[in-house]
Amino acid sequence: MKIAIIGAGLAGLSCALTLEKNGQKADIFEQRKEIGLGYDIAELMTPILHAPIEDAVKFFSETYDIHLKPASNVQKIYVHSENESAYVEGKIGFSNMRGKYKESYEKQLADQLEHSKIHYDSHATYETISKEYPHVVVATGDPRDTQEIQPFDVAFPSAFAGAIVKGDFVRTEVHTWFNNNLAPKGMGYLIPHSTTEATLVSVYPQYKDEWLQKRGEFWDALVKDASRILKQEIEITQSFTIDDYMIGKCRYPRIGNTFFAGNCVGAITPFLGFGQTGSILSGIYAAQDMCGLGDYETLCKPLLKDYDHSLVLRRTIEKLDNHQLDLVTKSLHNSVVRKVVTQPNMGVLKGLSYLLKPFTSK
Template sequence: MCFNTVKQRRVIGMKVAVIGAGIAGLSCAYELKRRGIVPTVFEKKSFTGDAFDLNIVTMKMFHRPVNDPVKYFKDKYNLELKPISRLSELKIIGPTKMMTVKNNLGYIFKRGWEHDSLSNQLLHNTGITVELNSYIQDVGEIKDYFDYIVVATGDDSIVKRMNAWKTAFHSYIRIATIIGQFRTGVLTAWFNTKYSKHTFAFMVANSPKEAVLTLIVDGITLMDLDYYWKEFLFKEDINYTITETRDIEYNTGFANPLQLGNVYFIGNSGGFTDGFLGFGMVNSIHSGVLAARSIAAGEDYSKLVSPILKEINVLYELRKVLNSSDNKDFDAIVGLLGNSISKKLSYSNPFFSVGQPAFITKLYNIVRKK
């Protein structure tokens, strides 16, 4: 349904709080303001954006039918987003096999505190002032002052207190800024249970001389992360100069229900990050916009986001496949992704999605042949 034809409820004087000035929260604030509601956005940090430098990608095969998210958000919501580059090459390195595909695969965006980070681009689009240094730990602290509250903290801290959260995946992540010679527009990903267990590591360049190297490891403690990091650098013979590292704990899961009374859960706080490879940018923006639409127009939030959740649930099935995979499986999966037929169907076909049943069946069959 076109937003211009949606019937608006009376919004004059409506008070809405958004807890969290990240991608989802600021997307919600943007759409609320576009619909005549100026929200109060609370952010616990002293700045907007992320406390870590990280490059994120959007890949077409994960977001069908949104073939081009930059064009889609501009056309549908008049929301201008500028990537740091197009994603033109994907290189996947398994334990013994490797594949490379070159195509118009998606976009690379920057997260962090810089002015061109995705969060700060969204803030510029909203044109609102964020209440910084405002740590809201419980919606009870502000519920008497607002008609609606949107939880967009990027984690499960508030939704878990409200007994509406189920964790599906837990990991620790090390993010390193490295100096060297790099090609922009390239995503390099490594899969090996020796250092990333059932997840992966990846590298994306900021510029020809700087890149971000990230290792994600599931099922470990923070104290274990050093060991896996050293294993990663050693096994892949990575010798770049490291200028900074940051460690974060990261969970994905499901919020149920997605709305408790006048409280909405969006972004990662609502379970809108897929548990397969952790893609969340497009879904976070969508969830924020649709929560704003629900508030302003009185539409059912659960129904609005149901197509997104359906896709996320399918990707969760893929995550369960990876959770039982070993290095032989990862090599087989790299082989599947890298064969010429798969390349043609997966990366060039505007209708292909990794959530399609045929693709899932192939991955299941790989693991079951052990």
């Protein structure tokens, strides 16, 4: 079978790996000179919104023979609002590197490939590739490429300000901020890479032009609050901004022999912007379909359902002002609420909906 994959990211590479495990291979086109996103950061992989997967690293290993080595396991996640702080403990998930880091997830996936060829420095267009290859996987990480072929419902474009920061961090602890002064209707987060380095990010929907103009102010406020909470001066070493990062989902995961995977299908859950687990899964599912092991649209259904549920949750949290966010944060001190939110059998999504209900139903 002649298969082309556009994009050597999480979805494209896990697709190629699964093809290989089932006796096929692919030509992968990557616009960059090497594996890695344009930004080098830490990300979080959590089972949040992907019930019943409780441990994604174990799940990928045992179910699909795809092996990932995270940077750290996350045991504690702090939630900071304007005037409150709380935390949730347990098996929260894993942190991992992305981009050009030696141990980034995309590099780890590429290292496991044996037969597929990655064509570097090859910016591919669907129009050209589809003339040569009967089977095409669109996995560019950019839904604008999906939009050129079919409708893609955009929930919102998002704006990021982020940096690699130096300081003194606990590897197993992640911090999040839900505070409209730092990230309107969005969030801030800090994910350690090591005990001395971390990724600090402010991300929010680009609903107002004014919010883009005020990005510097939001960022400064986040750095200030992170320094206050972590009781140290955070040193910024490498900063980046991203605009118009689209979160949404496509109408048709497969059209003919073209498969849309990763961000291009709608693998990012809009609530907190987690897209890694869904992107890897969608790549695997596309390969399974091409190998006669399943139907892509059916396999993607739970992913797209998670997307819908998570969008409802996002629209709910967007309505909360800072006072309400303080109340939600405060409620995390209650052990019953904590149990509900982290209860794996109930699903974190249901737990969060339960938690937010009293704050939005008034």
